[in-house]
Amino acid sequence: MQTRFDVIIIGSGAGGAPIAYTLVKAGKSVLILEKGPLFKPQYQNTNGLSDFKRDELISDGTEKRVQVPGVANYGEGFYSSHVEPDINDEPHVYRGADGQDRATIEGYTAQVVGGGTQLYGGVSLRFTPTDFQLQSFNAGRTDLKNDPDGDVQREARDWPISYDELEPYYTQAEELIGFNGTVDNQLKRFSKDNYQPPLEPNPISRYAKAGMEQLGRELNPIDPILPYRTPLAVITRDHPPSGRKVPTDPETLKTSYVNRYGCPLGAKSNTWVALLSPISDQPNFEIRANCIVTHLECDGARINRVMYRDPSGRQLSVEGNLVVVACSAIESIRLLKLSARFNSEFDQRINQNDLLGRYFLTHCFGGASALMPTRNDKSMALDADWATDCCATEDFLKNNGLWAGGAIYNNTSDQALPLSIGRNHGSQDLDTLWKGFIDDTRLAGQGLADFLDENIGRGLSVSFMANQVPQRNNRIELHPTISDKWNRPVAYIIKTWHRHDQYLMDTLAGMCGKILKYGGENNTGEFQFLFEGQGGIFNAENALARIANHILGGARFGTDPRDSVLDIHCRAWNFDNLYVTDGSFMPTSGGANPTLTIQANSFRVADELLKRL
């Protein structure tokens, strides 16, 4: 068993895989330690089968009950995917509005080789240039709404890199990973268009497109900002960089078993099929699945040992010249904090300031939903068909007193399949699945038939994904009493929404509402257009838990060691060989879904690491 490597990478998702790809290609010896299993697509298994299925009960399975000692939701039912951790074994705990602690599945992506990119919807937008410099953009402004204490100006940070510096890596990621979409109408500069052509949009999306066009004209009458096809991490043509092939008729990839489902065909560009499997036959690369890293040890400024459990739970260790932590932000912070508990030297170095875990971020998100005037076959969809940048322009932000903007896109695959219509009825988050359905007494016999009539093929939602104001007290800690199945303290999520976040969410939800109304009201059809509502996530009952699967910040990078946890290359300031490259490096969360940016940044860091090896 090899125990020494040039580089050890912990976590095989968006933050880890690009580094492995670059370094293995350059001949360096790389080991990935991944907690989750290695589930391959059909074409990689000799029996032609995959552990990922088109099966609604695999994404949110049968009921289990919270049995974590001491939490306020003890005894409540929960449903999770086959590749999410078991909450009873490895809970995330958050502090609710009532001050009580609850166990949650929020704040996990997926635990499987490929991490969250196995389950993700694949919406793969670049951040806008403004997203990288929100401190400069907001300096001296007096028009910001709902920010009486000047928090935005105090807490916003520019990234130590600009859009232009990251742009070549966006291009590289787009080429190597494989996306479909269109460049036209995106408000970002592209040095190269690497998108594959998108598939035919689902017919229901025409309402979203029409609404986005009208909103674009309303906001910018002279030079309207029009929608574009959402870049999605699904290949629609054979993809030479990863050797993947698409079905004879790529349109058959539209199944609505996309968001929250691993792709049995390997057409979703998760980091396993796109980046790791292409290097998996290289002698200088090894991936150890089902191996959880428990802590890191250091000798002075060097991480000298990475301690992990093998698939049976046996404690083992490995050594690497460089160590990259990419466990997804909450778990990475937890790993670093646990390591600090074991070792005072580690403690002093990682906690050279008190920022580790602070400025934890997700996104401001929310949207609007409606029932459309016609019925369409929503079971034929990828995730999102149309997107618009019209709420990310500097004019829009200034006209609305907003500190930052966001992307807007329509969801196509939500409420497409029957079980999801039931379990998401009246609830959209992972902790309250089935609740709305269970409480709706009307749903039996004719009432159930009516419910299906109303919903199947008619629901359309439009979402926004926008920057959240960084707050020092939004943080990840180790929970004082609750431990996981290895008897290690679990992550404790403490966060609130800033008043400006609330204002921003109301504003953008209003824009989403307009899109649906413009798209739906002006069109006649078999049915009456029915607007169901709009809003930001801060309104949800469990708003403090909600993370949108976007787990960011907590170890921000910067140029000043007093003000950041990582340096510009994502190296922990007082360590020589410790890097953190999942979403935790972000000082602000960006006005779009984060994964492409995590991947691009990892390609950037990989180039830096190469210089050192």
Place this chain on the structure above:
Amino acid sequence: MAVQVLDPDPEYVLNHCTKYLARDNTDPRHNFGQFGSDDTRASIAESWRFPLIATYSDGTSSKSNYAVNQVTFVYQNRGVVSPISVGVIGTFATLYEPIPLRPIQFLGENTGYFALTVIVPKAEVHFYKYLVNNQYIIDPINPQRVTLDNNKTWSRFFTQFCTQPLSFEDWEYAILQRLVAHILPFRTREGQNFIDRYYNILDKQDKAALFPSAYRLDESVGATNYIDCILAREENHHLIDYKICISEINQVLRQRNPFIDPQDISVEMYAQLYNEMAANTVPGWDYSKYGRPRYFWELLRRHTFTGAFSHPKYGGNIGAAGWAYLAERYFDTATKTTLFNWQRAIESPLGINKDYHG
């Protein structure tokens, strides 16, 4: 009976064991009421997954292997000393010849997991025991155990598309079927129409592929059968709710209608009972035995809906009748195409997707 034995794939075994079985913490965090207080299975996550049941293909055609599952037995040595031999004996093979489980290695070292994969037809129920160092034991992980007529306890598993009774007596099943039928849309006129036609319009080949033998399509489209299956496995902790409440319902209905068997009582009386349960006020209900009929009502509705519309391998949605109902109901008459084309994504022979093998 000769059973086909496959070399267990170590990667497959570890992929499906680590999350559930590897641990230090032995708190009973996975006991939702289905285990006694000192049962070791209470500390294992999703112990119902064992033995592991999965679709099978020999790599040539998953369609021609659609009639069988692969079943992977796992034994975990929790002691310091490794057992000299681990075998399994069961009704899926001959009962006199144990089949050895192989030690599973990781990076050349033993993991303490032993495994064996066999091919078993779908829709079957089997009993087995492990033989560890020549001693018979019931599977320490699998929660399914049954005591047979001769008073001997065995471990049990069932394969996909199972329609054999597992959790209920006939009379319980019959009442449950009435409740389930009340919830689903198939008792509406259009729904009944559909049920009457669906089975008849399928040709022989489709029927053979879609319907487990002995299944007659009824107004519950298999949702009752689904409930029977998940109460035997995934949601075994709710079996007790069903047992008590069906017995209560039996009592209540008998009181109200002494001359008719509860399963034959009118649709209107079931509707009344349903509404009373929703309101949590059921005259004649013994609240000291079960305090919240409304809770049972909630469970039943979630299970029924899930059973009618989840993949048929779970035992409901028989012959994909639930999906087919939606496909027929949501139809664009202008283009003559369905607006819920479930078959496009699903593996054949159930669906028509050529690339996805299930």
